[in-house]
Amino acid sequence: MNKTTFAHGQLKSIVERIERLEEEKKVIAGDIKEVYAEAKANGFDTKILRKVISLRKKDAAEREEEESMLDVYLAALGMIPGAGEEAA
Amino acid sequence: MNKTTFAHGQLKSIVERIERLEEEKKVIAGDIKEVYAEAKANGFDTKILRKVISLRKKDAAEREEEESMLDVYLAALGMIPGAGEEAA
Amino acid sequence: MNKTTFAHGQLKSIVERIERLEEEKKVIAGDIKEVYAEAKANGFDTKILRKVISLRKKDAAEREEEESMLDVYLAALGMIPGAGEEAA
Amino acid sequence: MNKTTFAHGQLKSIVERIERLEEEKKVIAGDIKEVYAEAKANGFDTKILRKVISLRKKDAAEREEEESMLDVYLAALGMIPGAGEEAA
Numbered sequence: 001m002n003k004t005t006f007a008h009g010q011l012k013s014i015v016e017r018i019e020r021l022e023e024e025k026k027v028i029a030g031d032i033k034e035v036y037a038e039a040k041a042n043g044f045d046t047k048i049l050r051k052v053i054s055l056r057k058k059d060a061a062e063r064e065e066e067e068s069m070l071d072v073y074l075a076a077l078g079m080i081p082g083a084g085e086e087a088a
Numbered sequence: 089m090n091k092t093t094f095a096h097g098q099l100k101s102i103v104e105r106i107e108r109l110e111e112e113k114k115v116i117a118g119d120i121k122e123v124y125a126e127a128k129a130n131g132f133d134t135k136i137l138r139k140v141i142s143l144r145k146k147d148a149a150e151r152e153e154e155e156s157m158l159d160v161y162l163a164a165l166g167m168i169p170g171a172g173e174e175a176a
Numbered sequence: 177m178n179k180t181t182f183a184h185g186q187l188k189s190i191v192e193r194i195e196r197l198e199e200e201k202k203v204i205a206g207d208i209k210e211v212y213a214e215a216k217a218n219g220f221d222t223k224i225l226r227k228v229i230s231l232r233k234k235d236a237a238e239r240e241e242e243e244s245m246l247d248v249y250l251a252a253l254g255m256i257p258g259a260g261e262e263a264a
Numbered sequence: 265m266n267k268t269t270f271a272h273g274q275l276k277s278i279v280e281r282i283e284r285l286e287e288e289k290k291v292i293a294g295d296i297k298e299v300y301a302e303a304k305a306n307g308f309d310t311k312i313l314r315k316v317i318s319l320r321k322k323d324a325a326e327r328e329e330e331e332s333m334l335d336v337y338l339a340a341l342g343m344i345p346g347a348g349e350e351a352a
Contacts, residue, residue, distance in 0.1 A: 008164040014215045015165065018229055021208045028201045032194060039190045045333055052337045053194055060343070069309055073316045076096040077103065081324070102303045106296060106317055113292045120285045127278045133245055140249045141282055148257070157221055161228045169236070184340040191341065252272040253279065 036046045055063055074080045124134045143151055162168045212222045231239055250256045300310045319327055338344045 010218065011161060011164050011220065014211060014218075014220065014225070015229060015232070017211050018208060018225075019232070021204055021211065022229070025201055025204045025208070028197055028204065032197045032201070035190060035193050035197065042186065042190075044187065044190065048330065048333050048337055049190070049194075051330075051334055052341065052343075053191060053198070055338070056191070056195070056341075056343070060345070063343075066312065066315075069312050070315055073099060073312055074319070076099050077316065077320075079316075079320070079324070079327075098306065099308065102299060102306075102308065102313070103317060103320070105299050106313075107320070109292055109296045109299065110317070113289055113296070116285055116289045116292065120282060120289070123278060123281050123285065130274065130278075132275065132278065136242065136245050136249055137278070137282075139242075139246055140253065140255075141279060141286070143250070144253075144255070144279070144283070148255070151255075154224065154227075157224050158227055161224055162231070165228065165232075167228075167232070167236070167239075187337060187340050249275060252275050 036049065039049055040046050058066070071080060124137065127137055128134050146154070159168060212225065215225055216222050234242070247256060300313065303313055304310050322330070335344060
């Protein structure tokens with residue numbers, strides 16, 4: 001059975017610590033949103049920006065391997081003009 | 089090394105099956121959205137409706153246990169009027 | 177057409193600011209996870225804890241209104257023992 | 265004030281329709297998961313497969329524009345070997 005008799009103070013401190021951290025997280029999420037808005041206002045494409053940021057989480061070798069495998073699949077499906085006939 | 093030489097037809101059939109299923113899933117998601125819209129138009133509170141539907145996934149005993157434990161925690165935090173002083 | 181000629185430094189600074197903020201956000205998400213793990217180790221039910229925290233984002237009146245409306249719906253569906261026959 | 269006096273049957277029918285549709289959606293989600301598992305068992309890279317499927321939702325022109333803009337951004341950040349020095 002889960003704990004139902006406990007030092008109320010313990011629960012209160014846990015709840016308040018989580019709430020403080022969630023508040024901090026919310027502030028940072030807001031800051032991120034602001035930077036994207038600033039980028040957009042400066043003519044950057046935020047969708048491409050997000051892709052760049054997610055690509056930067058991978059090292060160059062990983063990016064290249066994924067890129068080349070993607071090309072193999074796209075070519076097999078005839079989605080790369082001139083890269084061979086579509087899968088029968 | 090992942091497969092990069094393969095019967096193109098195999099890839100095509102896998103992709104097309106997934107696309108068909110995703111399309112079906114999208115249609116049903118649309119149907120669900122329509123029912124909620126209909127409920128709203130008929131005066132139902134869709135937030136409460138979603139809660140009811142999620143509660144119905146649990147059996148009565150589970151619901152009751154969760155409810156009573158939640159009350160213990162809320163009382164310990166002084167969130168139930170008259171249920172004892174707040175956690176020091 | 178979206179901006180493709182730009183001061184590279186501007187893009188770099190935007191990307192690095194977002195990456196720094198995302199890193200901070202990830203650290204805080206980790207801290208939150210740790211507090212929940214600590215709570216669990218101390219016998220608290222983390223599912224109930226999450227409910228408590230989400231309820232604390234609402235004021236008492238809002239909580240009470242939702243609670244009473246939920247009871248009306250549950251009773252109408254015969255999900256509250258002794259609260260009247262199920263919806264025909 | 266939201267509706268709390270209503271034909272119980274109406275609520276019941278709405279709830280049951282949503283539950284039926286959610287069940288159907290769950291079955292299809294399971295089918296999709298199975299196809300990905302089958303693809304994996306046949307040596308396909310499911311991460312690349314998901315990318316292919318998301319790319320196929322865009323037409324060729326859209327894909328090309330995104331690809332070329334992404335390259336501009338990556339080059340500006342020095343992430344494309346030999347495509348010009350990194351952003352100062």
